[in-house]
Amino acid sequence: MQKSLLIDPGKCTGCLQCELACSYDNEGVFNPAKSRIKVFNFHDQGRFVPYTCTQCDEAWCLHACPVEAITVDRASGAKVVADDICVGCKVCTIACPFGTVNYNQSTGKVMKCDLCGGDPECAKACPTGAITYVDADWTGLERMRTWAAKTDAGQRATA
Amino acid sequence: MKYVIAGAGPAGVIAAETLRKADPEGSVLMIGDEPEPPYARMAIPYLLAGDIGEKGTYLRKSKNHYKDLRIDYLQDRVKKVSAKQREIVLDGGGRRAFDALLIATGATPIKPRVPGLDLPGVHHCWTLADARAIAKRAKKGADVVLMGAGFIGCIILESLLSRGVTLTVVEMAERMVPRMMNDKAAAMLKRWCAAKGVAVKTGTKVTKIEKSGRGLTVHLDRGKPVAASLVVVAAGVKSNVGFLDGSGVKVKQGVVVDDRLQSSAPGIFAAGDVAEGPDFSGGWSVHAIQPTAADHGRIAALNMAGHPARYKGSLAMNVLDTAGLISASFGRWDGVKGGDFAEAADKAAYRYIRLAFDGDRLIGALALGLTDHVGVIRGLIQTGVALGDWKQKLMSDPHRVMDAYLARAYA
Ligand SMILES: Cc1cc2nc3c(=O)[nH]c(=O)nc-3n(C[C@H](O)[C@H](O)[C@H](O)COP(=O)(O)OP(=O)(O)OC[C@H]3O[C@@H](n4cnc5c(N)ncnc54)[C@H](O)[C@@H]3O)c2cc1C
Numbered sequence: 182m183q184k185s186l187l188i189d190p191g192k193c194t195g196c197l198q199c200e201l202a203c204s205y206d207n208e209g210v211f212n213p214a215k216s217r218i219k220v221f222n223f224h225d226q227g228r229f230v231p232y233t234c235t236q237c238d239e240a241w242c243l244h245a246c247p248v249e250a251i252t253v254d255r256a257s258g259a260k261v262v263a264d265d266i267c268v269g270c271k272v273c274t275i276a277c278p279f280g281t282v283n284y285n286q287s288t289g290k291v292m293k294c295d296l297c298g299g300d301p302e303c304a305k306a307c308p309t310g311a312i313t314y315v316d317a318d319w320t321g322l323e324r325m326r327t328w329a330a331k332t333d334a335g336q337r338a339t340a
Numbered sequence: 341m342k343y344v345i346a347g348a349g350p351a352g353v354i355a356a357e358t359l360r361k362a363d364p365e366g367s368v369l370m371i372g373d374e375p376e377p378p379y380a381r382m383a384i385p386y387l388l389a390g391d392i393g394e395k396g397t398y399l400r401k402s403k404n405h406y407k408d409l410r411i412d413y414l415q416d417r418v419k420k421v422s423a424k425q426r427e428i429v430l431d432g433g434g435r436r437a438f439d440a441l442l443i444a445t446g447a448t449p450i451k452p453r454v455p456g457l458d459l460p461g462v463h464h465c466w467t468l469a470d471a472r473a474i475a476k477r478a479k480k481g482a483d484v485v486l487m488g489a490g491f492i493g494c495i496i497l498e499s500l501l502s503r504g505v506t507l508t509v510v511e512m513a514e515r516m517v518p519r520m521m522n523d524k525a526a527a528m529l530k531r532w533c534a535a536k537g538v539a540v541k542t543g544t545k546v547t548k549i550e551k552s553g554r555g556l557t558v559h560l561d562r563g564k565p566v567a568a569s570l571v572v573v574a575a576g577v578k579s580n581v582g583f584l585d586g587s588g589v590k591v592k593q594g595v596v597v598d599d600r601l602q603s604s605a606p607g608i609f610a611a612g613d614v615a616e617g618p619d620f621s622g623g624w625s626v627h628a629i630q631p632t633a634a635d636h637g638r639i640a641a642l643n644m645a646g647h648p649a650r651y652k653g654s655l656a657m658n659v660l661d662t663a664g665l666i667s668a669s670f671g672r673w674d675g676v677k678g679g680d681f682a683e684a685a686d687k688a689a690y691r692y693i694r695l696a697f698d699g700d701r702l703i704g705a706l707a708l709g710l711t712d713h714v715g716v717i718r719g720l721i722q723t724g725v726a727l728g729d730w731k732q733k734l735m736s737d738p739h740r741v742m743d744a745y746l747a748r749a750y751a
């Protein structure tokens with residue numbers, strides 16, 4: 182059974198441990214700006230919303246990439262960017278309707294969540310259980326799926 | 341089922357792979373007329389910049405990719421299509437029958453009617469062969485004239501600059517990238533280019549190119565002629581539909597297709613730069629961009645294999661890196677009648693954003709210097725989510741698009 186990140190914004194206190202863990206594990210620095218998971222702060226409502234790639238089935242990022250720099254990791258199901266192949270064209274950043282691939286100016290490549298090879302650091306670092314890594318069936322990704330289905334092909338076909 | 345695909349660019353290759361998944365038993369024949377393995381034109385700028393070699397432009401990296409998927413790849417040109425006989429004729433002489441055919445033959449650069457465009461040293465930047473020719477002449481310090489500052493022109497601009505040439509850009513329209521930017525954004529881009537040492541002449545036409553000594557002289561309708569050892573022509577593209585004359589397939593700008601990517605001839609589909617398909621923003625358009633080629637290829641193939649999938653229409657969208665200044669445009673950034681705009685500009689920092697609304701829905705956007713979460717703009721436009729009170733928030737601060745998406749569609 183493949184697993185997914187389950188995010189419960191109601192439990193998030195905005196401590197940013199996930200961003201620090203992500204940037205440290207992936208980029209070697211404690212720098213939220215380099216994190217692939219972002220916590221959005223709705224000041225007016227005192228609400229925090231952690232947000233990252235859902236590894237969606239449509240994988241627009243992967244299909245739009247002109248040079249096959251994004252591939253599916255068989256074990257985790259993550260869509261993973263290969264830095265040595267990515268040319269930094271940024272087409273994936275506009276193709277993903279969730280806005281979860283970002284350009285990294287300092288490397289000239291893009292970055293996105295790769296589920297850390299199946300053991301995501303953000304989930305381990307989150308002290309409140311707002312981010313957990315669970316069996317894909319439990320995550321209730323329906324809302325995201327609806328958003329995805331609305332994006333280009335009306336019905337999702339079975340292929 | 342016998343599937344035939346004419347054209348082996350991104351649209352053709354993605355269609356072939358999708359067909360294989362959707363119909364494991366069918367035979368898939370993909371025909372391409374270029375000598376190299378299927379490659380991405382989009383990667384050419386990075387080849388010219390020296391970031392990658394030619395192999396880095398190939399669409400698929402594994403050597404036996406097509407063989408492993410039982411996709412027959414034939415290097416030849418499709419000369420003729422007959423909808424009635426359900427067969428194609430090849431340049432090499434053979435014929436191939438099909439049950440379903442995909443036309444994915446892409447586009448060709450337009451050669452404006454300007455004397456001298458056939459001279460040695462004048463090139464398009466469209467194929468790997470073009471790239472090799474350009475690389476030979478675009479040496480450090482060489483004088484280069486780029487004719488056309490449209491979307492493709494501006495992408496090439498970046499890679500020419502990185503080769504250390506002295507660059508003059510000549511654009512007929514009054515502003516750079518006229519189809520993807522308004523005056524304000526284009527003026528910032530022009531100022532940025534000037535600061536990087538590029539001479540940008542907008543509102544100027546090339547009238548004639550002449551041989552002079554070992555180089556070329558480029559004559560303009562305003563100002564002094566410019567000397568060049570290389571002229572790169574990027575003056576727009578047109579769909580490759582010539583071989584369809586008499587085929588029974590309806591053609592306008594491109595092959596006209598419905599929301600299943602099927603042409604006027606049942607069983608014949610089209611995808612990518614050659615297809616004139618449903619435009620998300622209304623009507624039918626040729627959107628000669630990579631994401632459209634990818635979406636078309638996938639959805640056409642599903643329908644060819646009998647898995648009905650309706651296409652909601654392609655969204656005109658581009659992202660451009662012009663010597664470090666990143667810009668993006670989506671959909672109807674120019675707005676619609678009676679719609680509102682939200683705008684914020686910081687000229688000194690080269691930052692700009694403009695959102696276009698129809699009622700409380702986002703229909704287009706234009707941004708300079710924005711890279712984080714830009715994709716969400718596509719999502720907001722294509723899902724047509726009602727922004728409600730968030731529209732007012734965006735009117736006062738258009739930079740909050742990501743917040744608007746999270747609030748209205750996610751959490
Ligand atoms: C320099 C450059 C930079 C670009 N940058 C971007 C970018 O940043 N973002 C973006 O979205 N898009 C970009 N594009 C556009 C993008 O590359 C195209 O939209 C994309 O290649 C379209 O794919 P396609 O499969 O429809 O056509 P193509 O890639 O053109 O492939 C069609 C293939 O079919 C072949 N063919 C044609 N006629 C026949 C025939 N009769 N028989 C057999 N084969 C035939 C052609 O030779 C070609 O190999 C760029 C293009 C260029 C040239």
Ligand code: SF4
Nearest residue numbers: 234236237241242277
């Ligand atoms: S980056 Fe976007 S398109 Fe790619 S897998 Fe994640 S959500 Fe899907």
Ligand code: SF4
Nearest residue numbers: 246267268270271273
């Ligand atoms: S930026 Fe990199 S990963 Fe994204 S589409 Fe371009 S080459 Fe592929």
